[in-house]
Amino acid sequence: MASMTLRLPTAQLCKAARSSSFRPSFRCAQQQMRWLATPTTHPVTQKNVGTAMVFLNMGGPSTLDEVGDFLSRLFADADLIPLGRLQNYLGPLISKRRTPKIQKQYGAIGGGSPIRKWSEYQCEEMCKILDQISPETAPHKPYVAFRYANPLTEEMYKKLLADGFGNGKGGRAVAFTQYPQYSCSTTGSSLNELWKWRQRLEGKAGPSEDGKDGTIRWSVIDRWPIHPGLVEAFARNIEEKLAEYPEERRKDVVLLFSAHSLPMSVVNRGDPYPQEIGATVQAVMQRLNFSNPYRLCYQSQVGPQPWLGPQTQTSVEEYIHKGQKDLVLIPIAFTSDHIETLYELDQEVIGESGHPDTVKRVESLNGNPVFIKALADLAKEHLDSGLACSHQNSLRCPGCKSERCAASKKFFAGQEIIPGH
Ligand SMILES: C=CC1=C(C)c2cc3[nH]c(cc4nc(cc5[nH]c(cc1n2)c(C)c5CCC(=O)O)C(CCC(=O)O)=C4C)c(C)c3C=C
Numbered sequence: 001m002a003s004m005t006l007r008l009p010t011a012q013l014c015k016a017a018r019s020s021s022f023r024p025s026f027r028c029a030q031q032q033m034r035w036l037a038t039p040t041t042h043p044v045t046q047k048n049v050g051t052a053m054v055f056l057n058m059g060g061p062s063t064l065d066e067v068g069d070f071l072s073r074l075f076a077d078a079d080l081i082p083l084g085r086l087q088n089y090l091g092p093l094i095s096k097r098r099t100p101k102i103q104k105q106y107g108a109i110g111g112g113s114p115i116r117k118w119s120e121y122q123c124e125e126m127c128k129i130l131d132q133i134s135p136e137t138a139p140h141k142p143y144v145a146f147r148y149a150n151p152l153t154e155e156m157y158k159k160l161l162a163d164g165f166g167n168g169k170g171g172r173a174v175a176f177t178q179y180p181q182y183s184c185s186t187t188g189s190s191l192n193e194l195w196k197w198r199q200r201l202e203g204k205a206g207p208s209e210d211g212k213d214g215t216i217r218w219s220v221i222d223r224w225p226i227h228p229g230l231v232e233a234f235a236r237n238i239e240e241k242l243a244e245y246p247e248e249r250r251k252d253v254v255l256l257f258s259a260h261s262l263p264m265s266v267v268n269r270g271d272p273y274p275q276e277i278g279a280t281v282q283a284v285m286q287r288l289n290f291s292n293p294y295r296l297c298y299q300s301q302v303g304p305q306p307w308l309g310p311q312t313q314t315s316v317e318e319y320i321h322k323g324q325k326d327l328v329l330i331p332i333a334f335t336s337d338h339i340e341t342l343y344e345l346d347q348e349v350i351g352e353s354g355h356p357d358t359v360k361r362v363e364s365l366n367g368n369p370v371f372i373k374a375l376a377d378l379a380k381e382h383l384d385s386g387l388a389c390s391h392q393n394s395l396r397c398p399g400c401k402s403e404r405c406a407a408s409k410k411f412f413a414g415q416e417i418i419p420g421h
């Protein structure tokens with residue numbers, strides 16, 4: 001199939017778009033000019049190298065021996081746990097103290113987190129579908145970049161370069177966050193880390209005026225809280241779980257959506273996560289035709305400071321106390337199993353509820369084909385859009401004081417992307 005590009009040379013388009021009259025709406029101008037698209041051939045270098053699809057996530061320790069390193073990277077991350085000037089001193093101290101407790105939890109779920117297995121599987125399967133539905137950007141090559149566990153962002157970036165992306169040859173890479181809802185402590189942290197390694201490994205200069213300096217062109221799928229495929233996958237899993245209850249009780253089962261909580265300091269800084277979590281919940285309930293009563297609650301608080309509530313475990317206990325024993329827990333902020341589903345929800349919340357036969361959890365998305373097709377559809381929409389990132393991604397939190405956020409947001413928003421390439 002013939003590939004598509006813009007009739008005007010990109011450099012000319014970009015120059016026009018950068019001129020003062022275009023400046024306020026560069027991305028709009030880029031989008032509006034897409035109707036000029038006409039079939040032509042790929043630049044050879046791009047065709048050969050294909051498109052790198054890079055899944056971003058926090059990662060988890062695959063073995064008990066990796067728990068210490070995982071936690072020490074996590075407590076060293078100032079985007080997640082800001083400890084100020086004491087970060088380098090307190091981070092290692094807290095992580096070391098916490099390691100035995102968390103090792104026990106990973107021990108109880110089989111000796112490690114399944115997140116690497118699921119991420120690699122989901123990304124590979126998505127790429128196979130993309131090769132079919134988006135031949136103009138094929139071949140799609142799967143990569144995983146974790147923030148706190150192997151494969152780390154540095155390792156992924158070096159692999160990209162070794163595989164022929166960058167190195168004077170250009171090539172396109174899509175950073176695809178696997179957190180459907182954006183938080184500066186999760187996706188924001190992963191993007192800041194990706195930007196850091198891009199600066200270290202591909203130079204500080206950034207792309208030249210014509211975008212042809214041979215560095216990797218990055219675009220970002222930074223959030224997808226209400227993507228119809230995601231909503232459909234969640235909704236079907238909920239329907240399956242509801243079908244396990246006797247018909248006469250089914251419509252009164254309470255659906256308890258559960259998301260990882262955020263410290264109130266992060267919420268009050270203006271983090272978009274609570275709003276986007278609410279949007280997913282609303283979209284799923286709309287798809288279910290509001291078949292059941294529902295609530296959103298939050299889990300996995302760490303440390304003594306105030307976190308966003310209500311807490312999942314307390315909510316379950318309180319509903320049971322009120323006589324509501326039919327409860328379905330729905331982990332809504334993570335797309336594969338991890339200690340928060342397998343340990344915290346299954347073993348603590350359900351295990352300690354006293355009613356494990358009526359308090360249930362829906363399956364995580366893991367290898368669900370409906371979900372993997374959704375990932376592919378979402379990626380295709382992004383590749384066709386020509387957008388470097390969402391418009392929303394360019395806005396910092398009102399309370400953000402981080403220079404890292406400012407620099408990385410500017411970098412990603414400034415990438416020049418040709419639709420369908
Ligand atoms: C959408 C998901 C998550 C958000 C938002 C999030 C914010 C957040 N987390 C911490 C502190 C910790 N999180 C830890 C583990 C952990 N966190 C998430 C997801 C989100 N975190 C997951 C899936 C996991 C488990 C990984 C796995 O099992 O594979 C931990 C380590 C465990 C522990 O010590 O309890 C900490 C610490 C903060 C401070 C925060 C928001 C600022």
Ligand code: FES
Nearest residue numbers: 184396397400405
């Ligand atoms: S903390 Fe949200 S943009 Fe920096």
Ligand SMILES: [Fe+2]
Nearest residue numbers: 260261300302
């Ligand atoms: Fe967390």
